Amino acid sequence: MKDQTFALVVLMFCVCARGSLGKTELVKDTYEEDTGVMFGKWIKEHKRIYSSVEELSDRFTVFKDNLIQIQKLNQLYSNMDVSFGLNRFADFTENEFRNKVLMPKRQPAVFPQINAYKSLKIDTEMPEQFDWSTKGVVTIVRDQGDAGTCWAFSAVQNIEGQWAMKSNQLTELSVEQVVECDASQDVAQNKADCGVFGGWPYLAYGYIQKVGGIQTENDYPYCSGLGGDKGTCYICQADEYNKTLCGPPVTYCKKEDSCDAKIKPNMFVPDLKIAGWSWIEKNETKIAEALMSTGPLSVAINAATLQFYKSGVWDPLVCDPTSLDHAVLITGFGTSKGIFGSKDYWKVKNSWGKKWGEDGYFRMARGKGKCGINTQVTTAHLK
Structure with a gap:
């Protein structure tokens, strides 16, 4: 029951995000997806479990900020043989990454x-x-x-x-x-x-x-x-x-x-x-x-x-x-x-x-x- 409730919350969250958040373009990626749907897929791939809707919302804000950061990095290093993208740290702030990992x-x-x-x-x-x-x-x-x-x-x-x-x-x-x-x-x-x-x-x-x-x-x-x-x-x-x-x-x-x-x-x-x-x-x-x-x-x-x-x-x-x-x-x-x-x-x-x-x-x-x-x-x- 808990897993079903969580899945429903994620689904509702992503649907709302699709209608209101617009789109984020990732340099060097060939697809362009709504950030809410992208976040939902990322949650499933990395098996993230959040304890509340508030935490889910907070992490989505971090996720969006990190998408922007990734885009900036790909632009900054566009003339070099390196690329940046989403991974398991996509809902970590910079300080959390430093302190936890x-x-x-x-x-x-x-x-x-x-x-x-x-x-x-x-x-x-x-x-x-x-x-x-x-x-x-x-x-x-x-x-x-x-x-x-x-x-x-x-x-x-x-x-x-x-x-x-x-x-x-x-x-x-x-x-x-x-x-x-x-x-x-x-x-x-x-x-x-x-x-x-x-x-x-x-x-x-x-x-x-x-x-x-x-x-x-x-x-x-x-x-x-x-x-x-x-x-x-x-x-x-x-x-x-x-x-x-x-x-x-x-x-x-x-x-x-x-x-x-x-x-x-x-x-x-x-x-x-x-x-x-x-x-x-x-x-x-x-x-x-x-x-x-x-x-x-x-x-x-x-x-x-x-x-x-x-x-x-x-x-x-x-x-x-x-x-x-x-x-x-x-x-x-x-x-x-x-x-x-x-x-x-x-x-x-x-x-x-x-x-x-x-x-x-x-x-x-x-x-x-x-x-x-x-x-x-x-x-x-x-x-």
Whole structure:
């Protein structure tokens, strides 16, 4: 009955919108639809449920504003190989996107020289295209949901690649274990892993090394964000959660959702042990060489303008490389050739679901240090 009532409300809302709201033209799209009908289709596609007619109306207002923003972006970048469009963030304001999905802004960490990556010489000439996602060492795209857990996805997916590179079966590892159990700290740099409030891949490597391993996704499934396969959960912060570095903890959680209740060291993936980690220098040619010889690499970026990315090479006109708020995984590189000329890019795996971007991936300008993508490039090393 509730679903039927909601469907009726949406139908009435869209019919009213058709008669009064006019039309919004989206640049680079071949169709022109009434915004109310478009919103109804978007709700169905993304399975949005609103608690009241008032919330529905408020979200429709945000949706309309975002359509205008998308149109402006497509106009602004009309001479570049990139397009913007509706996705699951279409009813998020800019502030909601920053607060729910991205991490708090932070300066890049300064890595110790002892962890510097020792380059392996590439005997052959660098290819024009290279992509680990087609070579059986990259797991499926997942969805972090409305939680700042990208740092854990980035770190864990790097480890998944390292594990597969050693001729092991490609295995999805537990992001949730890292989110719930890791409270590692680098006090000297004011860095810490803060669960759903953000963290750092290099600290996550250290946590997994310290505890002796990690469980699989099947054994310890993700639930921190709305995109979790098991829905939401009220997680507890790890025992050593640093309020000073991370901010106030979640005010309520269930004991059965705590790390202590859920972690099972006897179920750690056998023989998967971290020996250490390395960082790669900012030179993007060196990063490409490291990617080819080592495997997919964890990176951090400024993702503030990535909300409505649809396809193409993302090369934002303004993007502070020292203000990082998102962590992702570089899986490859290439060169895009089109009517606007050639552009070198990184192929990057995101954690916003497969419907976002290019099947969950995006391409980002390479060779410019764009958005800080070259400042926090790291990889774990397995024993």
